[in-house]
Amino acid sequence: MAPVDSPKQTLLQSLLKSSVLSFGSYTLKSGRTSPYFVTSSLLHTSKLLGAVARAYASVLTAPPFSLPLGTEEAGSEADGSLSPHFDILFGPAYKGIPLSAIVVRELEFSGKNFENVSYAFNRKEAKDHGEGGIIVGAPLKGKRVVVIDDVMTAGTALREAIAIIKAQGGIVVGVVLLLTRQERVSDTEPRSAMKVAEDDLGIPVRAVLKFDDLVKAIEDGQVEGAGPEQLEQMKVYRDKYGSKD
Numbered sequence: 001m002a003p004v005d006s007p008k009q010t011l012l013q014s015l016l017k018s019s020v021l022s023f024g025s026y027t028l029k030s031g032r033t034s035p036y037f038v039t040s041s042l043l044h045t046s047k048l049l050g051a052v053a054r055a056y057a058s059v060l061t062a063p064p065f066s067l068p069l070g071t072e073e074a075g076s077e078a079d080g081s082l083s084p085h086f087d088i089l090f091g092p093a094y095k096g097i098p099l100s101a102i103v104v105r106e107l108e109f110s111g112k113n114f115e116n117v118s119y120a121f122n123r124k125e126a127k128d129h130g131e132g133g134i135i136v137g138a139p140l141k142g143k144r145v146v147v148i149d150d151v152m153t154a155g156t157a158l159r160e161a162i163a164i165i166k167a168q169g170g171i172v173v174g175v176v177l178l179l180t181r182q183e184r185v186s187d188t189e190p191r192s193a194m195k196v197a198e199d200d201l202g203i204p205v206r207a208v209l210k211f212d213d214l215v216k217a218i219e220d221g222q223v224e225g226a227g228p229e230q231l232e233q234m235k236v237y238r239d240k241y242g243s244k245d
């Protein structure tokens with residue numbers, strides 16, 4: 001196997017080794033049949049969760065999600081340290097739940113300014129006893145919320161999450177994903193869900209990894225068990241469902 005030398009490639013290798021990322025034939029929520037799949041429920045060891053949390057945190061602790069104190073956006077105390085431009089990480093049920101929690105935990109290591117970032121997630125079914133409701137974690141009303149999810153395909157999950165956050169009075173200020181599959185929303189919407197959210201909501205949407213990174217890793221001989229046949233399937237899939245951005 002060809003050598004691996006960047007943090008992104010190292011993370012990709014960990015995801016492949018743990019079968020979080022796998023090649024085969026999978027039916028997606030959108031009904032599409034995909035030659036690869038991200039099974040983030042297999043992110044269950046402390047080592048993997050740590051690696052993934054650090055990857056999300058590195059995106060969240062950089063512009064445009066975090067800005068140096070003293071810039072117009074971040075406030076007036078100019079001490080050069082980065083400050084989050086968000087209050088809450090929201091993880092859509094189910095797989096966004098542990099992700100939002102581990103990333104909030106990881107943010108503590110980015111300095112004092114990040115200590116008060118909270119997490120929240122939705123219940124898929126409302127609770128009708130005790131505290132009740134569909135939100136667990138920090139109340140969203142009036143807060144700046146970043147959505148944390150594993151993958152984005154056609155954007156249905158994101159649209160649902162945004163509707164829930166808005167209904168609770170939260171302000172969606174961004175989205176961070178582990179992987180964007182770089183797929184068109186539908187036959188009539190050739191942009192990716194990422195681009196649609198950026199264009200229509202005017203918010204940053206970023207992913208640690210993208211479909212093109214997987215293709216490149218296969219091309220570079222870095223994916224054990226994926227060769228010319230898988231590469232061809234990925235390219236055929238991209239021709240069929242790839243977005244125009």
Ligand SMILES: O=P(O)(O)OC[C@H]1O[C@H](OP(=O)(O)OP(=O)(O)O)[C@H](O)[C@@H]1O
Pocket residue numbers: 029030092093094095096149150151152153154155156157158193
């Ligand atoms: O962009 P989309 O076409 O919506 O597809 C991506 C979404 O689908 C999966 O979640 P799923 O709905 O399977 O829920 P789960 O977390 O409960 O498994 C995945 O975790 C994303 O949230």
Ligand SMILES: O=C(O)c1cc(=O)[nH]c(=O)[nH]1
Pocket residue numbers: 027028029030036037038039040151152153154
């Ligand atoms: O689009 C989906 O439903 C989907 C894709 C993927 O790679 N992983 C996942 O859990 N869901």
